[in-house]
Amino acid sequence: MVTYGEIRTALHRGEARWNVNEGAGDEAQVPVYALGVPSDEHLVPAAEAPPVDLAALLRQNPTTNQMLAARRAALGLPSGPLAVDQNLIARAAPQNGVDEAGFSAQVDWRNRWGTNWVTQVRDQNPCGSCVAFGTTAVVESRVRIEHAVWTVRSEGDTHDGQGLRCADGSWPNTYFDWIKGHGIADPACWPYHTDNAPYRPTADRSGRTVKMDGYTQLGSTDDQKRWLDTVGPISCCIEVPDDFFAYRTGVYHKTVSHIAGLHCVAIVGYSDPDRCWIAKNSWGRAWGDGGYVRIGYGEIRIDEFAKYGVLSTNPDPWTKRRLHNGNLYESGNGATHRNFEMLATAEGRRIRHWWRDNTATGFPWAQASEFGLDAACCPTLTSTTFNRNFESVHLTDAGRLHHWWLDQNSGKWNDGGIFGPANAAGVPGFIQSNYGAPGNFEVVVRLGTGVLQHWWRDGGGWHAGPTFGSHVAFSGASLVQSTYGTQGNFELVCTLGTGQMQHWWRDNDHGMVWRPGPLFGSGIAGPPVMIQGQYGMATENGTGNFELCVAAGGRVQHWWRNNSADMSWHCSAVFGHDIAAVTGLVEGSFGFNLEIVVLRTDRRLQHYWRDGAGWHEGPVIGQA
Numbered sequence: 160m161v162t163y164g165e166i167r168t169a170l171h172r173g174e175a176r177w178n179v180n181e182g183a184g185d186e187a188q189v190p191v192y193a194l195g196v197p198s199d200e201h202l203v204p205a206a207e208a209p210p211v212d213l214a215a216l217l218r219q220n221p222t223t224n225q226m227l228a229a230r231r232a233a234l235g236l237p238s239g240p241l242a243v244d245q246n247l248i249a250r251a252a253p254q255n256g257v258d259e260a261g262f263s264a265q266v267d268w269r270n271r272w273g274t275n276w277v278t279q280v281r282d283q284n285p286c287g288s289c290v291a292f293g294t295t296a297v298v299e300s301r302v303r304i305e306h307a308v309w310t311v312r313s314e315g316d317t318h319d320g321q322g323l324r325c326a327d328g329s330w331p332n333t334y335f336d337w338i339k340g341h342g343i344a345d346p347a348c349w350p351y352h353t354d355n356a357p358y359r360p361t362a363d364r365s366g367r368t369v370k371m372d373g374y375t376q377l378g379s380t381d382d383q384k385r386w387l388d389t390v391g392p393i394s395c396c397i398e399v400p401d402d403f404f405a406y407r408t409g410v411y412h413k414t415v416s417h418i419a420g421l422h423c424v425a426i427v428g429y430s431d432p433d434r435c436w437i438a439k440n441s442w443g444r445a446w447g448d449g450g451y452v453r454i455g456y457g458e459i460r461i462d463e464f465a466k467y468g469v470l471s472t473n474p475d476p477w478t479k480r481r482l483h484n485g486n487l488y489e490s491g492n493g494a495t496h497r498n499f500e501m502l503a504t505a506e507g508r509r510i511r512h513w514w515r516d517n518t519a520t521g522f523p524w525a526q527a528s529e530f531g532l533d534a535a536c537c538p539t540l541t542s543t544t545f546n547r548n549f550e551s552v553h554l555t556d557a558g559r560l561h562h563w564w565l566d567q568n569s570g571k572w573n574d575g576g577i578f579g580p581a582n583a584a585g586v587p588g589f590i591q592s593n594y595g596a597p598g599n600f601e602v603v604v605r606l607g608t609g610v611l612q613h614w615w616r617d618g619g620g621w622h623a624g625p626t627f628g629s630h631v632a633f634s635g636a637s638l639v640q641s642t643y644g645t646q647g648n649f650e651l652v653c654t655l656g657t658g659q660m661q662h663w664w665r666d667n668d669h670g671m672v673w674r675p676g677p678l679f680g681s682g683i684a685g686p687p688v689m690i691q692g693q694y695g696m697a698t699e700n701g702t703g704n705f706e707l708c709v710a711a712g713g714r715v716q717h718w719w720r721n722n723s724a725d726m727s728w729h730c731s732a733v734f735g736h737d738i739a740a741v742t743g744l745v746e747g748s749f750g751f752n753l754e755i756v757v758l759r760t761d762r763r764l765q766h767y768w769r770d771g772a773g774w775h776e777g778p779v780i781g782q783a
Contacts, residue, residue, distance in 0.1 A: 208378025487743025588638025
């Protein structure tokens with residue numbers, strides 16, 4: 160054990176560029192934190208890692224992150240299927256200079272292009288699980304970068320899933336191999352434990368794991384920096400001298416000789432001017448610089464071992480469940496795990512499954528299969544933790560509700576049965592909720608009497624819930640399992656006979672009572688579609704805004720509610736032409752763009768999308 164006074168003396172003697180906690184007295188002992196890399200036996204020496212053919216890897220794994228595509232294009236690397244112009248390249252250009260090869264002189268994914276891509280620092284506490292934290296952080300950031308959504312993964316899932324006990328350590332390649340084979344689940348499926356609890360994840364684990372296609376060893380510092388510049392964070396191993404525990408701010412270099420052990424961290428950036436790596440640690444936010452440390456190049460063996468990066472991730476439906484509604488969904492299918500899936504009516508009251516290849520140039524739409532014989536309007540589509548199956552509910556021509564589901568193993572649609580009221584008369588809202596694991600299905604639909612009714616399904620089947628509201632003209636695919644409250648409130652919007660929209664919410668922490676919210680809008684004559692998106696979420700713990708699209712006067716109105724400030728609804732845009740109804744809304748992997756599908760007055764389906772420049776008219780997809 161060393162004292163803060165001993166460390167201060169060593170720092171002064173070595174003219175160090177870092178410091179310790181000023182509030183700690185000289186006699187106070189420096190606390191010791193848990194590590195977790197047992198030895199360097201299974202760490203690959205950096206010199207033995209093969210050179211990385213970055214261009215080939217990026218060609219096989221194209222990005223739909225617009226800023227990253229522009230950065231790659233500026234470097235002459237494959238930029239993927241997106242159109243990249245000089246304005247975008249200029250926006251993505253490094254603000255702090257470049258090296259001789261044109262790569263950024265500084266990168267920090269905590270604030271890149273004005274956006275945070277890194278989840279908050281967490282604490283491994285007494286366990287030897289640093290590798291779980293260092294690898295999980297990389298996967299979380301890659302999902303954020305490539306799929307434009309925050310995801311929180313459980314370090315306990317990977318640690319306990321391998322049969323490790325709290326005190327057991329391991330190596331990054333061992334963890335990444337396990338994640339490649341098993342995925343990594345969210346904390347509600349299996350939380351992080353420090354008590355050696357038997358590993359018993361929820362029964363629906365297969366449908367709530369982020370998957371990855373593989374990982375890459377990065378040996379040279381040039382390869383590592385280029386990866387950080389053009390792909391994202393990486394994991395690495397370091398040795399920990401006694402003085403490292405006392406780090407507060409600055410660029411760390413070793414001042415004492417005794418080594419406490421080996422440790423794993425995530426590298427989220429670097430600075431050539433300061434000659435350091437920027438690392439996310441796993442000792443909580445009270446340690447270091449808010450949980451981070453800047454480590455000098457070559458210090459504490461940081462450049463002696465290969466580092467590890469992840470390219471392709473495949474987020475689970477649970478991660479993306481708030482980002483879509485209506486008949487449109489971004490699935491994990493396709494080479495880059497971001498195809499669009501769409502259900503629409505077809506001749507003979509059938510339902511046609513469409514899909515868009517979001518890897519191919521031009522993003523072509525294609526027809527898959529048809530099913531059903533009783534669809535009165537476009538279904539509401541989702542994907543669930545039941546093995547990532549697609550699930551659909553639609554209004555029938557007899558005023559009932561009909562459930563169908565697609566088995567991801569067979570690729571076939573299956574009849575889930577007819578249920579619900581005898582006088583349903585609207586587009587159903589349909590979600591998988593937080594109740595239970597697998598989560599219950601929840602449906603809200605308009606009845607012929609002008610009220611809304613809530614139905615729900617658990618392991619015992621479908622159950623009728625309460626009716627609420629009055630003078631409802633249109634229900635829509637606007638039911639959302641929100642992030643408000645401990646349990647998460649239900650939120651929805653309907654259209655009234657007056658042409659106004661009304662926001663309703665169910666307080667799931669206090670009696671599960673549906674409560675009326677404000678009225679907004681005018682001249683609305685169709686069903687609204689609503690999601691809770693990523694705008695307004697500076698971290699994974701933020702509350703995303705509500706985004707809503709609805710048809711009015713032959714055009715589309717886009718509304719949003721600022722869930723971080725005044726909680727009021729704002730109409731941000733009116734666009735399109737010949738619109739009969741909005742049928743689907745997604746915030747997908749294309750750089751936080753909003754994507755919608757509309758039903759035109761000629762009964763054809765058309766795609767529109769919004770980027771930073773506004774709303775754009777997309778192709779006509781086909782007949783509905």
